[in-house]
Every structure is written in structure tokens, then in C-alpha cells.
Amino acid sequence: MPTEIKRSACPYDCPDTCGLIVEVENGKAVKVSGDPEHPFTRGTLCPKMNHYERTVHSPLRLTQPLLRTGLRGSGQFQPISWQEAIQRIAARWKEVISKYGAESILPYSYAGTMGLVQRNSGHPFFYRLGASRLDRTICAPAKEAGWKAVMGNTAAPHPDEVAFSDLVILWGINAVATNIHFIHSVREAKKKGAAVWLIDTYETPTAAIVDRAFIVHPGSDGALALGLMNLLVRENLLDYEFLRTSVQGFEELKKEILPNYSLQKVISLTGIPGETLKFMARTFGKVGAPFIRVGAGLSRYGNGAMNVRSIVCLAALVGAHRKKGGGAFVGTFTAGAFPMAEILREDFMAGETRIVNMNQLGNALNHLDKPPIQSLYVYHSNPASITPDQNAVIKGLAREDLFTVVHERFMTDTARYADIVLPSTSSLEHSDLYRAYGSYCIQWARPAIPPIGQSKSNWEVFSLLAAAMGFPEPFFHQRAEDLIQYVLSLPNNLRKGIDEEDFAAGKAVELIIPAEAKTQFKTPSGKIEILNPAEPHPLPCYLPPHGGKESFRLMTAPSVFALNSSFRERADLRQKEKAMLLKMNPADAQAKGLKDGEGVVAFNELGEVSFILQVTPKVPSGVVVAEGVWWLEHCPGSRAVNALTSQRLTDRGAGSTLYDNTVDVRREN
Numbered sequence: 001m002p003t004e005i006k007r008s009a010c011p012y013d014c015p016d017t018c019g020l021i022v023e024v025e026n027g028k029a030v031k032v033s034g035d036p037e038h039p040f041t042r043g044t045l046c047p048k049m050n051h052y053e054r055t056v057h058s059p060l061r062l063t064q065p066l067l068r069t070g071l072r073g074s075g076q077f078q079p080i081s082w083q084e085a086i087q088r089i090a091a092r093w094k095e096v097i098s099k100y101g102a103e104s105i106l107p108y109s110y111a112g113t114m115g116l117v118q119r120n121s122g123h124p125f126f127y128r129l130g131a132s133r134l135d136r137t138i139c140a141p142a143k144e145a146g147w148k149a150v151m152g153n154t155a156a157p158h159p160d161e162v163a164f165s166d167l168v169i170l171w172g173i174n175a176v177a178t179n180i181h182f183i184h185s186v187r188e189a190k191k192k193g194a195a196v197w198l199i200d201t202y203e204t205p206t207a208a209i210v211d212r213a214f215i216v217h218p219g220s221d222g223a224l225a226l227g228l229m230n231l232l233v234r235e236n237l238l239d240y241e242f243l244r245t246s247v248q249g250f251e252e253l254k255k256e257i258l259p260n261y262s263l264q265k266v267i268s269l270t271g272i273p274g275e276t277l278k279f280m281a282r283t284f285g286k287v288g289a290p291f292i293r294v295g296a297g298l299s300r301y302g303n304g305a306m307n308v309r310s311i312v313c314l315a316a317l318v319g320a321h322r323k324k325g326g327g328a329f330v331g332t333f334t335a336g337a338f339p340m341a342e343i344l345r346e347d348f349m350a351g352e353t354r355i356v357n358m359n360q361l362g363n364a365l366n367h368l369d370k371p372p373i374q375s376l377y378v379y380h381s382n383p384a385s386i387t388p389d390q391n392a393v394i395k396g397l398a399r400e401d402l403f404t405v406v407h408e409r410f411m412t413d414t415a416r417y418a419d420i421v422l423p424s425t426s427s428l429e430h431s432d433l434y435r436a437y438g439s440y441c442i443q444w445a446r447p448a449i450p451p452i453g454q455s456k457s458n459w460e461v462f463s464l465l466a467a468a469m470g471f472p473e474p475f476f477h478q479r480a481e482d483l484i485q486y487v488l489s490l491p492n493n494l495r496k497g498i499d500e501e502d503f504a505a506g507k508a509v510e511l512i513i514p515a516e517a518k519t520q521f522k523t524p525s526g527k528i529e530i531l532n533p534a535e536p537h538p539l540p541c542y543l544p545p546h547g548g549k550e551s552f553r554l555m556t557a558p559s560v561f562a563l564n565s566s567f568r569e570r571a572d573l574r575q576k577e578k579a580m581l582l583k584m585n586p587a588d589a590q591a592k593g594l595k596d597g598e599g600v601v602a603f604n605e606l607g608e609v610s611f612i613l614q615v616t617p618k619v620p621s622g623v624v625v626a627e628g629v630w631w632l633e634h635c636p637g638s639r640a641v642n643a644l645t646s647q648r649l650t651d652r653g654a655g656s657t658l659y660d661n662t663v664d665v666r667r668e669n
């Protein structure tokens, strides 16, 4: 049989949303590479996706429905038919609903697939069921809240515009791991003479590609931005014309806030020396078009939204937005490209139901009452690994009376606790619509290969469950393809002018956003709102992070070779990380008498986690770094990093505070 070439999209939660070229032989994906015609992918993939066929055809893929036979968490199951699995779920749900009401059922899903139809296919079903709703805020709602407080719904610049910048600031983003295709245009800028800076809490792999890396105290970026603004004022490096015509509240900021951010105060809050702060402010104020790429890292703190808000204001003081190559970029807002209401179908909800914050799953499973949660349905997420306060989550999952269903590709930490496990297709096996949040690309992917084993897509499973629960609405009884066709048949402004033929053929196409959109400020005042009267703090100011009483700040940063807990099935990728490491500064290790390569335990009031110590000057004193989220079966001990992260939330957006925790460290006995 000849090799067939199919197009697909990367389904993972990554700003790049790459286009894939899939080579198929006998219904098997034999090679996956980057689509050379994709405007952002430009023919290359990241190390994780280079061998996506190894994930898709992994011998560890779940291929049939399973019923638990052993203790919860033991991973002992027996195969059952789809019919039996669906019948058992429906029967148990009917029983639970009659005793406790439908709000005793909680869906849990997040980012296993970012395709709009498969990702959201549980929404209509659970609205119709009357289940508790999940507030899906684990990722970066504080980043969005910080941006919106200043910029409203203003469009982000095109990411490739960065090529025209003369100062690129990668602020709280480990782009080499999480936004690798953005670096292409950063390199272009560098070739033309731009300086590239990194502002992070340690020297991440991205430090290797920048001119200067500035290391700040965790959670202090808001203070840094305010301090730089104060220096810009003092050194008269402002764009007065822009401030007058396009910014609301600069005078108030200058009078009421900035004088509180003396050099001394900012040095002590951020840990950056005074001369360095002055260098940063002068450079920033004197270049023509600074481009700030804001990552999610600094938003996952008790003061996360305010950190982002202050950084976005900083760009306004020098009029960065009005210059080609200048501005602030937190992400593209491409949601309007498809009518989401037709996919989510909130109208199926008969009345307002309870909302549970996904970061607080541990509390919800263990403490919620009226009604208590009696059943958890998990799809394309791995809460036992990725949710803060792992001990609380696992304690909840271990509850004898909790009926848990997990729809998964692999036997994850969460699936081990399920009563019923359902096998899921991978993105190469189902249809979907994709939209990027780090570029303006959209794409329509059809299946490249048939489903592996008896696996079914999220959409198909909710169709079966809807039938078993007796939902008559035709919506539930169509195919995902039918919904996609319907959604695409509706008129849409944002998709106007795209190459329809390419899009229908499965190629990625770019939404057409005029270059001037970034200066058409979509805020109530029509200006950039440094002063926003609708915010609890109308002007930006420094808010302290949550922190903790232990001596080390714990960074739980992303790994280059995994994506949250995804790709952990791949031994080839795990080996590249060598082990589950805790990185520590040499002076701290010496003070504690700890040696490189030995087993250590990081602990706080929430839990204890074993790591292998890596002593490295790339981490500053007072900080320890644990990259990546590991499956328990690969951990040196019995818990992974999220046993050390808390359920506390961000200042705005009710987001996770995954970076805002402290630990102490001791030698493993």
C-alpha cells in the first residue's frame, strides 16, 4: 500500500497549535512532521510531537472499556463491553440523582485536547443533566484578567510582528519549552539587531537564547514593572503624545502610586540590583519598539492578575503599541472565529447549578455537602496529577462511595482510581476544529487513521450517555462532523476573507487581523486603562503573593519533554529528563549539607515529595525548581510535585497559584 499523506493539527494545550503532516501506511501513522505550509509551524515540531506516532500507537494505549476489580488506585481492572459500561454508568447516575440530585455529579475536564468540539462535548450533556458545573480556571485566568483590566478586548499584535521589535522581553515564559515557534521571529529581530531579554525566577532553558536574563524574586514582577515605570518618569523617558491621546490614568498613577516605588524598595522586593534596574529602564525607554511576550508563570500567584496588569501598563508608558514591532502580547483571542454558543449549548441548563472551582477539587471531593459529590466524570484531564494539593485529590478519589468514570487514552494516575475506564481516541482518530491562542491560525482536522482498538471520541461517548439517560434532543444524536458542518455554515465576521478552499481542505489558515487593530483599544474609555474604576484597585499597585513559612520558594515550571502530565507514557522522552529532579543553588545545598544526585524530600504542611537533587547555579538561592508533572509510577517516592501546591486562588480570575508555594528540603532517609 502506498503512503498516504494526511493533514492534522496538534491537539495539545500549547499556544502554537501546530499543523501536522501525517504519513499513513495500512491505517497506521508511521511518521508525523511539521506542516511546512503552516504559517506558524513552518515545518518543524517540538521534541514532544516529533514522534507523535509513538504516542498514538503506544502499546500502553487503552483499547477497551474496563471495570475495576481491585482496590481503588490499584490499577486492577477487567475488560467489559461498551454496552455494559454505558449501562452501568447510566444506572448508577439515575440512582445517585434520585437520592442526592444531579448536582451530586461533577464533570472534570481540561486540556487533553484543545479541539473545540471534542474538548467541549461534555458541556451540553452536563448542562442537560443538571450536574454541578466546573470552573475551568487551572491555567491562566489571572493572566487574562490582568490584560483585560488594562486593554479590554483589544486585539494582540500578530506574533510575527516581533521580528520588527528592537527589544524583545520574554517575561515569565519559558519559550523554548512552551512557545517554541515564536522564537523563529524573535531570531529575526535579533538578526536585525534587537536585544532579547528574559525575566524569570531562574535560568530556564530559554536563558540560552537571550542576551540578558534577569532573575526576580518569585511573585515580584508587579513591583518590578512599577519600579521601572517610576524610573521612566524620573528619567523623562515617556511618550507624552501617546499618554495624552491614548491612555487613561497616567497622571493619577504618577501622582498616587509611582512615588511609593523607590529604587530601594524595588531592589528589596525584586532582588534586582539598582544599577540593573536603571539599565533596564533606560534601555526600555530609549528603544523604539519594545515587545513584551508575557507568559503565564508570573500570573499563577496570589497577586498574579496584578502582576500582569502592571506589566501591560509599562508598555503603555513608552507608547510601544503604536510602533511596528512594539506592544504587549499575552495571547491571541481567536474564540470568535467559531460560534461557541452552538457548541457549548448553555441553553440546555434548566436552572443555575452549583459551580466548583477545578483547583479546589480536593476540598470539593472531601468536604462539599448539600449535596456531597457522589460521582466524578473525568475526561481529557488527569486531576490526580495536575491539580493542586495532590494528597487532598487522591484522598477524595479513594472515597469508597464515590463513583468515578475516567475517559482516557492511558492508564493515568486518575484512571487508576476509576470504577469504570473508557478508552479514548487520540486526535489523529477524530474530527475537530482548532484555533490557536499564540497565533491567528485556525484549522479543521479530519481523522487520519481509524480508532485504535475500541476507543471512542469524547463526542461519541456523550452521545451514548445521552441516549442511555434518555435525552431526546437531536443535538446529542448527531455526529461530531455534523456539528462541525453546522457551525461552519453560520455566518462569521472573524473568518471573513480567509482562504475557504484551503480551510475546507484541512490546511491551517490565518484570520485576517488588520495591523492597526492593536491600537483600536476596545475598553470602555476607548483608551488603554491604567486607571480602571471597575477594578477593586482602580490603579495598579504592588500586592504581595501568598508565599508560605518554609525557606524555599518552589517553582513547578513546565518541562521541555512533557506537557503537563501528557507524554509521560513515552520512555524515550522521560529518559531525556533523566529523573524527577529538584534543582537547588550550590550555596543552599552546601548550607544544608546536600549533594548533587542524592535523594531529597521537599515538604510543607500539605505533603512530602521525593526528588533527586540537582545542584546548579542556574537556580538562585532561596528557590528550588521541579520541572514537569510526573506520573506516580515514575516518581522516586509516592507523590509528585502537586502534593506541595495549594488550593489557594489568584487575586482575579479564581486561577491556580501553582508557583506560589514554599517548601523545606531534607535528605531522604
Ligand SMILES: Nc1nc2c(c(=O)[nH]1)N[C@H]1C(S)=C(S)[C@@H](COP(=O)(O)OP(=O)(O)OC[C@H]3O[C@@H](n4cnc5c(=O)[nH]c(N)nc54)[C@H](O)[C@@H]3O)O[C@H]1N2
Pocket (backbone or CB within 6 Å): 013, 014, 015, 111, 139, 140, 171, 172, 173, 174, 175, 177, 178, 179, 199, 200, 201, 202, 204, 216, 217, 218, 219, 220, 221, 294, 295, 296, 297, 298, 555, 557, 558, 559, 560, 561, 562, 563, 564, 659
Ligand atoms: N513543553 C511544554 N510545553 C507546554 C507545557 C508544558 O508543560 N511543557 N504546558 C502548556 C500549558 S498548559 C501552558 S498554560 C503553557 C504555559 O506557558 P507559558 O505561559 O509560557 O508559561 P510557562 O512557559 O509555563 O512559564 C512559566 C515560566 O514562568 C516562570 N515564573 C514562575 N514564577 C515567576 C515569577 O514570579 N516571575 C517571573 N518573571 N517568572 C516566573 C517559570 O520559572 C517558568 O519559566 O505552556 C504549554 N506548553
Ligand SMILES: Nc1nc2c(c(=O)[nH]1)N[C@H]1C(S)=C(S)[C@@H](COP(=O)(O)OP(=O)(O)OC[C@H]3O[C@@H](n4cnc5c(=O)[nH]c(N)nc54)[C@H](O)[C@@H]3O)O[C@H]1N2
Pocket (backbone or CB within 6 Å): 013, 109, 110, 111, 112, 113, 118, 138, 139, 140, 379, 380, 381, 382, 383, 386, 387, 407, 408, 409, 410, 412, 424, 425, 426, 427, 457, 458, 556, 557, 558, 563, 564, 565, 566, 628, 629, 641, 642, 645, 658
Ligand atoms: N505542578 C504543576 N501543575 C500543573 C501545571 C504546572 O505547570 N505545574 N500546569 C497546569 C496547567 S497550565 C494546566 S493547563 C493543567 C493541565 O492539566 P490537564 O488538562 O489534566 O492536562 P494533561 O496533564 O495534559 O492531561 C490530559 C489528559 O487527557 C488525555 N487525553 C488526550 N486527548 C484526549 C481525548 O481526546 N479524550 C479524552 N477523554 N482524553 C484525552 C491525555 O491522555 C491526558 O492524560 O495542568 C496544570 N498543572
Ligand code: SF4
Pocket (backbone or CB within 6 Å): 010, 011, 012, 014, 015, 016, 017, 018, 045, 046, 047, 048, 049, 180, 181, 563
Ligand atoms: S510546539 Fe506545541 S503545538 Fe507545536 S507540536 Fe509542540 S506541543 Fe504541539
Ligand SMILES: [Mo]
Pocket (backbone or CB within 6 Å): 013, 111, 138, 139, 140
Ligand atoms: Mo495551561
